Amino acid sequence: MLKxxxxxxxxxxxxxxxxxxxxxxxxxxxxxxxxxxxTQGIVRGPWALGVELGGxxxxxxxxxxxxxxxxxxxxxxxxxxxxxLLNLAVDYALTDALGIQARLGYDQKHFTTSGYMDSPCExxxxxxxFIPTRxxxxxxxxxxxxxxxxxxxxxxxxxxxxxxxxxxxxxxxxSFTETxxxxxxxxxxxxxAGFPIGRRRQESGSNTSAFNAAxxxxxxxxxxxxxxxxxxxxxxxxxxxxxxNPLAGDNLSSxxxxxLGQVYAFTNRRLHALQLLLGxxxxx
Amino acid sequence: MKRxxxxxxxxxxxxxxxxxxxxxxxxxxxxxxxxxxxxADDFCPxxxxxxxxxxxxxxxSGEQRIYVCRSRAGQWLSPDRIRTLGDAxxxxxxTLTPDGQTMIFAAYQHEAGSNGRTDLYMSKRSEGYWGKGTxxxxxxxxxxxxxxxxxxxxGRTLYFASDRPGGKGGTDLYRSRWLGDRxxxxxxxxxxxxxxxxITPSIAPxxxTLYFASxxxxxxxxxxxxxxxxxxNRFGQPQNLGQPINTAANDISYIALPNSTTAYFASDRxxxxxxxxxxxxxxxxxxxxxxxxxxGIVRNSTTQIPIxxxxxxxxxxxxxxxxTFRSDDETGEYYVTLTAGRTYAVTAYHPDYLFYSEQIExxxxxxxxxxxxxxxxxxxxxxxxxxxxxxxxxxxxDLKEExxxxxxxxxxxxREHPEVKVRIEGHTDDVGTDDYNLQLxxxxxxxxxxxxxxxxxxxxxxxxxxxxxxxxxxKDTTPEAxxxxxxxxxxxxxx
Numbered sequence: 001m002l003k004x005x006x007x008x009x010x011x012x013x014x015x016x017x018x019x020x021x022x023x024x025x026x027x028x029x030x031x032x033x034x035x036x037x038x039t040q041g042i043v044r045g046p047w048a049l050g051v052e053l054g055g056x057x058x059x060x061x062x063x064x065x066x067x068x069x070x071x072x073x074x075x076x077x078x079x080x081x082x083x084x085l086l087n088l089a090v091d092y093a094l095t096d097a098l099g100i101q102a103r104l105g106y107d108q109k110h111f112t113t114s115g116y117m118d119s120p121c122e123x124x125x126x127x128x129x130f131i132p133t134r135x136x137x138x139x140x141x142x143x144x145x146x147x148x149x150x151x152x153x154x155x156x157x158x159x160x161x162x163x164x165x166x167x168x169x170x171x172x173x174x175s176f177t178e179t180x181x182x183x184x185x186x187x188x189x190x191x192x193a194g195f196p197i198g199r200r201r202q203e204s205g206s207n208t209s210a211f212n213a214a215x216x217x218x219x220x221x222x223x224x225x226x227x228x229x230x231x232x233x234x235x236x237x238x239x240x241x242x243x244x245n246p247l248a249g250d251n252l253s254s255x256x257x258x259x260l261g262q263v264y265a266f267t268n269r270r271l272h273a274l275q276l277l278l279g280x281x282x283x284x
Numbered sequence: 285m286k287r288x289x290x291x292x293x294x295x296x297x298x299x300x301x302x303x304x305x306x307x308x309x310x311x312x313x314x315x316x317x318x319x320x321x322x323x324a325d326d327f328c329p330x331x332x333x334x335x336x337x338x339x340x341x342x343x344x345s346g347e348q349r350i351y352v353c354r355s356r357a358g359q360w361l362s363p364d365r366i367r368t369l370g371d372a373x374x375x376x377x378x379t380l381t382p383d384g385q386t387m388i389f390a391a392y393q394h395e396a397g398s399n400g401r402t403d404l405y406m407s408k409r410s411e412g413y414w415g416k417g418t419x420x421x422x423x424x425x426x427x428x429x430x431x432x433x434x435x436x437x438x439g440r441t442l443y444f445a446s447d448r449p450g451g452k453g454g455t456d457l458y459r460s461r462w463l464g465d466r467x468x469x470x471x472x473x474x475x476x477x478x479x480x481x482x483i484t485p486s487i488a489p490x491x492x493t494l495y496f497a498s499x500x501x502x503x504x505x506x507x508x509x510x511x512x513x514x515x516x517n518r519f520g521q522p523q524n525l526g527q528p529i530n531t532a533a534n535d536i537s538y539i540a541l542p543n544s545t546t547a548y549f550a551s552d553r554x555x556x557x558x559x560x561x562x563x564x565x566x567x568x569x570x571x572x573x574x575x576x577x578x579x580g581i582v583r584n585s586t587t588q589i590p591i592x593x594x595x596x597x598x599x600x601x602x603x604x605x606x607x608t609f610r611s612d613d614e615t616g617e618y619y620v621t622l623t624a625g626r627t628y629a630v631t632a633y634h635p636d637y638l639f640y641s642e643q644i645e646x647x648x649x650x651x652x653x654x655x656x657x658x659x660x661x662x663x664x665x666x667x668x669x670x671x672x673x674x675x676x677x678x679x680x681x682d683l684k685e686e687x688x689x690x691x692x693x694x695x696x697x698x699r700e701h702p703e704v705k706v707r708i709e710g711h712t713d714d715v716g717t718d719d720y721n722l723q724l725x726x727x728x729x730x731x732x733x734x735x736x737x738x739x740x741x742x743x744x745x746x747x748x749x750x751x752x753x754x755x756x757x758x759k760d761t762t763p764e765a766x767x768x769x770x771x772x773x774x775x776x777x778x779x
Contacts, residue, residue, distance in 0.1 A: 022402055023348050024341065024376035024390040025327060025483075025536075025560075027429035027447045027455055041558075045323055093323075096556055158554065 041093030042153075042161075042225060043233045047284035050235070052087035052105075054277035060111040060141070060247065062269040072115035072137040073264045079113035083142065085275065091153065099153040101163065106172075107145045109271060114138040121187035133185040140177040143211050143247070145169040151219060159225045167241070169215040174208040210251075216244045221275075231283035239275040247271040315528050316564045318548070320353060320363050323558035327550035328432065328537045333382035333489055334579055334619045335541055338548075339366075340562055341376030348374040350389060369407055370416040371395040377432045377537075381439040382489070382577075383595070383609040383619045385409045388442065389417060390431035400427030404444060410592070412614040424460050424467045432484050436491045437542075437575070437621035438597075438607040442467065443485040443494065453479035457496055475518050476510075483507065484550075488572030489542035489621050494519055495570075497536035505532035509549060511570040529565055536560070540568050542575050542621060543652045574652030578644065579619040582611040582632050585660035585668075590616025593634040593661060596693075600627045600643065600675075600686040618659075624650040629673050629686075630657070631693060637661035638776070639697055641673035641690050664701060669709070669775035674732060681727035683735060691732065694774060695739035698746075705778035708732045710750040711757070713766035718752055726750030732772055747777070 022029050042048045060079045089103035114136060121133035151165025179202045182188065188196040221239030228234050251266040318326070322344040330339040338353045338360060351363040369375055372394035378387045385408065392402040396419050403425040405417030419425060428448035435442055440462040447455045456477040458470035476482060480500040487494050492514040497507040508530040510522040529535060533553035540547045545567035552560045582593045592613030597606050597620055611618035611632070622628060625648035631641040640659050662668035672694060674687035683691070698704065710725030729748035737743045758765040 021373065021392070022429055023343075023374040023392055024402055024431045025325070025348070027402070027431070041323075093558075096554060096558060155554075 041099055041283075042091050042235065042281045043227075043231055043283035045283050046093040048091040048093075048233075048281045049284055050087070050089040050091060050101075050103075050279045050281040052085075052089060052103075052237070052277040052279040054085055054237075054275055056083045056085050056107055056109055056241075057081075057274045057276075058083065058109040058111045058271055059273065060113065060269075060271045063267045065265045065267065067263055067265070071264055072117040072135065073266075076113040076115045076137075076139065076266075079111040079139075079141075081109075081111035081140070083108035083110035085277070087147075087277065087279075089279070091281065097155045099155075101151045101153055101165070103147075103149050103151075103167075105147040105149075107147045107169065108142060109145070109273065110140070110142045111271065112138060112140045116183075121182075121185060123186055131185060133187045134183045136179075136181040136183055138179045138181075140179075141174065142176075143174040144172040145215070146172055149219065151221075161223050161225070163219070163221045163223065163237070163239070165219050167217045167219050169217065169243075171208065171211055171213045171215075173206065174211050175205065176207050177202060177204045179203075211248045212246060214245075215247070217241045217273075218244065221277075223279075225281075233281045235279040235281055237275075237277045237279060239277065241273040241275060243270065243272055311567055313528055313569050314566055316566070317556050318562035318564060319360060320351075321557040321561040325552075325559040326557075326562050327560040328377040328484065329539055329548040329550065329562050330378050330380055331539060331541055331548065332380055332384035332619065333437070333542050333577065333621060334384075334617075335544065337384055339378045339380065339387075341378070343374075343559075348376040350375055350378050366414055368414045368416065370405075374402070377484075379433045379435045379442075379486075381435055381609060382437050382621050383611070383617075385610040385612065386435075386439060387414060388420070388433040388435060390433065391417065394419070399425040399430075402429045402431045404430050404433050404442075409610075410613055412612075420467060424470060429455070434486045436487050437489050438491070439609075440607070441487070441491070443473075443487050444470070445483045445485060446470070452477040454481035454499075455483050457482045457485045473519060475520075476512055476522055481507070484537040486537070486539045488540045489575050489577075490573040493540065493570070493572035495525075495538040495540065496522075497534075497538070498522075499534075504530040504535075506534035506552075507536050509535050509538045511538075523570070525569055529569065534560070537562075540570075540572050542572075542577055543654065544568075545571065576622045576624055576646045576650050576653045576655065577619065578622060578630070578655040578657055579617065580656055580658040581616040582618060582634075582659045582661060583616055584637070585662045588660075590614065591634055591637065591661055592616070593618075593632045593637070593659075595620065596629075596631045596633065597622070598629040598631065598689045600629050600689075603686065603689055605689075622646050622655075624648055629690060630659075631673075631690070632659045632661060633693065634661055635700060637663055638668055638670040638774075639693055640670055641693070643673055664704065664776060664779060666776055666779055669773045672708075672732065672772045672774055674728075674772050676728055676731075679724070681724065681731045683731050688735075691735050692739065694732075695736050695741055698736065698741045701779075703779055704776055705745045705747075707747045707749060707775045707777045708736075709773045709775055710748070711755060711769060711771045711773070712753050713769045714753045714756065714761060715766065716753075718754075722750050722752035722754075724750070725752050728772055732774075 085107040087103045087105035091101045093099040116136045118132040119135050120130040123131050147167050147169050149167030151163040153163050155161040182199040189201045191197050219241050221237050223235050223237035226234045246269050248269045324344040326342045328341040336355050350366045353360040353363045372391040374392040378389040380387050387407045399422050404420045407414045407417045426448040430446045433444040442460045445455050457473040460470040461468045478500045482498045485496045494512050497509050499507045509525045512519040512522040531553045535551045537550040547565045547568035550560045582591045593611050595609045595618050599606050624646050627645045630644050633639045673690040675684040708729040710729035712721040712725050733746045733748050756769040758768050
């Protein structure tokens with residue numbers, strides 16, 4: 001009952017707050033914000049403060065060089081995944097159409113790569129009979145960054161705008177999860193003591209130092225402003241993020257076998273992203 | 285075949301010439317943003333007829349208020365907010381008499397009270413400041429929204445917008461006339477109003493061309509600006525001003541300056557500073573008819589200090605006061621718009637000075653002329669004189685009817701200054717014998733005295749003398765000089 005009463009009070013306050021008084025130009029007051037005239041900045045005045053929440057769809061890629069017998073790493077050339085991001089931004093309108101933005105944020109890049117190989121498996125154990133068994137390998141990577149960037153905004157239509165700028169990414173931490181799964185036959189994995197542990201094994205941990213500590217990206221985005229009130233605008237934005245330096249250095253040692261030598265190497269390790277952000281902007 | 289080639293050869297240059305002529309007749313209109321637009325709404329421009337002062341409305345402070353820019357060397361100086369019009373939630377959309385001394389503005393919740401919602405108020409300029417507005421009253425203002433007034437060049441017709449009941453729908457245009465002591469009941473402009481909104485009426489200096497904005501179908505989107513011309517007592521079919529004046533955005537508040545190719549309007553189109561902005565259009569694609577204007581400075585004849593004096597324009601034929609203005613208290617400047625084909629008496633009056641009158645004839649067909657006439661008022665002191673604008677038939681001493689407004693003013697002056705004694709002096713030109721001119725000038729001076737006495741002035745305060753042609757004002761024999769020398773003056777002989 002109390003909840004309903006409070007809701008009614010809130011609704012009444014909202015109606016009163018949004019109701020526009022008449023003035024010397026408009027007998028019914030200002031029109032609804034959505035059909036209102038263009039504004040100078042994103043909201044109304046030249047300064048605006050924005051909070052953006054969204055997701056980064058990361059696209060990972062690397063070159064894999066196979067030196068010895070095939071491994072599942074051969075297949076780990078690309079992957080993608082979705083991570084959350086949060087921005088706090090300030091916009092200043094230089095002219096009616098042109099503005100400049102500065103933003104600070106937290107951006108988590110996530111991607112998953114997977115590959116497989118047919119590995120010989122003694123079936124049944126101790127029989128001396130080996131049959132090829134398919135093993136799926138999945139690596140899930142999460143790298144978090146603190147970000148800071150600047151961008152120029154150009155409003156080319158009343159509510160449409162494009163932004164172009166650069167963002168600096170400072171690595172915060174990174175973690176990984178590797179999963180192997182046997183998808184066919186009767187083989188299992190065994191622990192170091194020789195006991196079977198099932199057809200799936202997983203390993204997690206931190207590998208922060210495996211990635212470059214600083215990265216630069218060029219950001220291009222398009223946004224559409226939807227005024228919610230005279231001083232608040234909802235602004236969804238779709239951004240493309242092209243990174244100028246690699247995600248990590250070349251990895252030439254992880255595939256080194258004491259007998260076989262170099263088995264495989266990862267080079268040109270890159271990650272770009274597509275971002276969808278939902279922003280609320282407030283007139284300052 | 286040869287004939288067809290000849291026909292084509294003749295048609296081609298004709299077509300080219302027609303195209304060139306069409307382009308010449310329809311010059312490209314360019315629009316420029318006003319340099320002092322803000323991110324907020326800036327609208328309702330109003331320029332004094334001499335183009336020296338631009339008023340506009342802006343809510344840059346968070347409330348709608350009137351701002352003023354003055355012109356110096358063709359540039360607008362930065363705007364100042366007018367703070368003396370009284371307290372109100374919203375104040376704006378001013379319209380001014382051509383002399384810039386009287387303003388009608390709109391206000392919402394003005395301290396002077398209202399008849400309902402937004403009302404129209406009037407303010408007078410005095411000592412360089414605008415006075416607090418007074419409500420125009422319940423005849424003009426309704427319980428509904430009444431705003432966006434526009435005064436005719438004689439200040440006697442008021443156009444405005446209102447959403448009062450009884451219109452065609454939305455906001456409609458209305459007209460009210462000054463009846464000498466009150467405004468008439470507003471009449472809707474039924475020929476222009478539609479079920480949609482009609483707003484921001486603006487009557488041009490020719491008093492015939494009306495600009496307004498409407499969101500009726502068929503425009504470029506939002507509000508568009510239309511022009512309609514007065515035909516008798518009704519306006520003709522309104523015409524859309526077209527691009528680039530009108531756009532898909534809202535285009536409103538169009539004003540034209542007298543004898544100028546410049547127009548101002550407001551628009552919330554992109555490319556401005558935000559919200560509604562004021563724009564300048566050159567050339568005005570729908571110019572009003574050129575008008576005859578007169579301007580000058582009213583000064584103390586002794587010290588040359590500017591004086592704020594009442595200026596009365598009287599149509600000498602109808603003896604009707606067609607306009608009453610006031611020169612600026614600070615600068616002494618005045619500005620009036622005159623209609624061609626009429627003869628006026630222009631009289632400057634201040635209670636501390638001898639009044640001054642002059643006949644101004646505006647020939648039929650006169651267009652686009654700006655007359656400059658400085659007026660020097662003599663202080664009320666012994667031996668100071670003023671020429672009375674009185675008329676006699678040739679060779680007669682009978683006052684013509686067009687003399688009476690001037691003599692009524694002289695009578696008023698003498699009533700207001702009972703300590704003053706005057707001598708009426710008659711003068712003639714150099715045509716005729718001395719004796720004849722002496723007698724004629726005496727009889728004419730006597731005729732003036734007789735009229736003043738008939739208006740209740742004690743005859744002991746008035747003496748008369750005839751000088752004939754002995755004291756010419758201009759020693760010349762040209763028609764202009766003779767016209768100046770034929771005169772009756774009123775000189776103060778005791779105070």
